[in-house]
Amino acid sequence: MTDPSKHTATLLVSAPDRPGLVHAISRFLLEHNGNIIHADQHEDAAENLFLMRVEWDLQGFTLQSREAIEQAFAPVAEAFDMRWQMHFSHSRxxxxxxxxxxxxxxxxxxxxxxxxxxxxxxxxxxxxxxxxxxxxxxxxxxxxxxxxxxxxxxxxxxxxxxxxxxxxxxxxxxxxxxxxxxxxxxxxxxxxxxxxxxxxxxxxxxxxxxxxxxxxxxxxxxxxxxxxxxxxxxxxxxxxxxxxxxxxxxxxxxxxxxxxxxxxxxxxxxxxxxxxxxxxxxxxxxxxx
Structure with a gap:
């Protein structure tokens, strides 16, 4: 379980399975100094779908507002035809x-x-x-x-x-x-x-x-x-x-x-x-x- 004192963001993604999906998400977080706390993924071979949950610490993350994070991630999601949603621990x-x-x-x-x-x-x-x-x-x-x-x-x-x-x-x-x-x-x-x-x-x-x-x-x-x-x-x-x-x-x-x-x-x-x-x-x- 995540430390409740931490402010975190969680990204849920589903996309057509293809190479480079994990790299694209990880690179986005690395470029903005994101420290990953939890990451889990699943491939549904029958549906040819890749599904992932990744949670990272917002302390030190260079994008501080929800709007800035979502705007910066949108081109990554579009490039890989992702359906995605983002949640923030401080928004109960x-x-x-x-x-x-x-x-x-x-x-x-x-x-x-x-x-x-x-x-x-x-x-x-x-x-x-x-x-x-x-x-x-x-x-x-x-x-x-x-x-x-x-x-x-x-x-x-x-x-x-x-x-x-x-x-x-x-x-x-x-x-x-x-x-x-x-x-x-x-x-x-x-x-x-x-x-x-x-x-x-x-x-x-x-x-x-x-x-x-x-x-x-x-x-x-x-x-x-x-x-x-x-x-x-x-x-x-x-x-x-x-x-x-x-x-x-x-x-x-x-x-x-x-x-x-x-x-x-x-x-x-x-x-x-x-x-x-x-x-x-x-x-x-x-x-x-």
């Missing part, structure tokens, strides 16, 4: 949590944030049930209750958009938020909405996965965290985990065991996203070390 992401009635994932993320495990700001929580208000406000975070029905979905999302824009939110986490986001919502926040699904996808997508898993007599249950797309439970997978169950477990047992998986899997995915370790491409992800 602003994350909103969406929730319904289930508290376990919400409570876990709020606790991890309070003890400093999640490096971000949480300016608000939005829920479609009042039952979690006390939990959220006990952490000193504003809670906004927005009721959603079939008839008011567009108006409800308009209120959500207004709150998110006012709070300058760039990341949204669905902490067991039991509502389907509209295509407009997903399009507005591409690869910035993280969901937890209480199943090891692609098995048992959609509603009541524990009930269907029990009916099938499975021996393993799981949880999956993924970026949300317009296709329900079909977005790029960030993290998964499983636990063993037996014929003696009823649905309630599966739900109880699954809660722990859901918390762990969602927290890992959120943490990696906040650390700029996840690169999404072709509906899958690379999670860099």
């Amino acid at each position: 992401r602003r994350m909103a949590l969406f929730t319904s009635q289930y508290e376990h994932c919400l409570s876990d993320l709020l606790h991890r944030h309070r003890i400093g495990e999640l490096d971000c700001e949480i300016p608000l929580v939005i829920g479609n049930h009042e039952s979690v208000r006390d939990l959220v406000e006990s952490h000193g975070i504003p809670f906004h209750h927005i009721t959603i029905t079939r008839d008011n979905k567009a108006q409800a999302e308009a209120r959500q958009f207004a709150l998110l824009e006012e709070a300058q939110v760039d990341t949204i986490v669905l902490a067991r938020y039991m509502q389907i986001l509209s295509p407009l919502f997903v399009e507005k926040y591409p690869n910035r909405v993280i969901n937890i699904h209480h199943s090891f996808l692609p098995a048992f997508d959609g509603a009541k996965p524990y009930h269907r898993a029990h009916m099938r007599g499975v021996k393993l249950i799981g949880a999956t965290s993924h970026y949300v797309t317009s296709e329900l439970d079909e977005g790029p997978i960030i993290e998964q985990e499983v636990t063993r169950v037996s014929h003696r477990d009823d649905v309630a047992d599966l739900v109880e065991k699954g809660r722990d998986l859901e918390k762990i899997v969602l927290a890992r995915a959120v943490k990696w996203h906040l650390q700029s370790r996840v690169l999404s491409y072709n509906n899958k992800t690379v999670v860099f070390d």
Whole structure:
């Protein structure tokens, strides 16, 4: 893990695989006195894609502003047909949590944030049930209750958009938020909405996965965290985990065991996203070390 006292920049790159990519990025950093802290790369031979994450110390780096760094790197990226994004440790992401009635994932993320495990700001929580208000406000975070029905979905999302824009939110986490986001919502926040699904996808997508898993007599249950797309439970997978169950477990047992998986899997995915370790491409992800 990077020393939190350091100010760093992180570059995520994907490009058609060809010779000279690593050299071009390294030379750019060397020319501007960049000290590399972490570097990781991956080649997807089937897609002919090169993917890389590189993080460097900004102390002593000759380009000091985001604009200057991005402007200087743009010609390098253009020459190699790179898709790229840059993140800076001193610009903490602003994350909103969406929730319904289930508290376990919400409570876990709020606790991890309070003890400093999640490096971000949480300016608000939005829920479609009042039952979690006390939990959220006990952490000193504003809670906004927005009721959603079939008839008011567009108006409800308009209120959500207004709150998110006012709070300058760039990341949204669905902490067991039991509502389907509209295509407009997903399009507005591409690869910035993280969901937890209480199943090891692609098995048992959609509603009541524990009930269907029990009916099938499975021996393993799981949880999956993924970026949300317009296709329900079909977005790029960030993290998964499983636990063993037996014929003696009823649905309630599966739900109880699954809660722990859901918390762990969602927290890992959120943490990696906040650390700029996840690169999404072709509906899958690379999670860099």
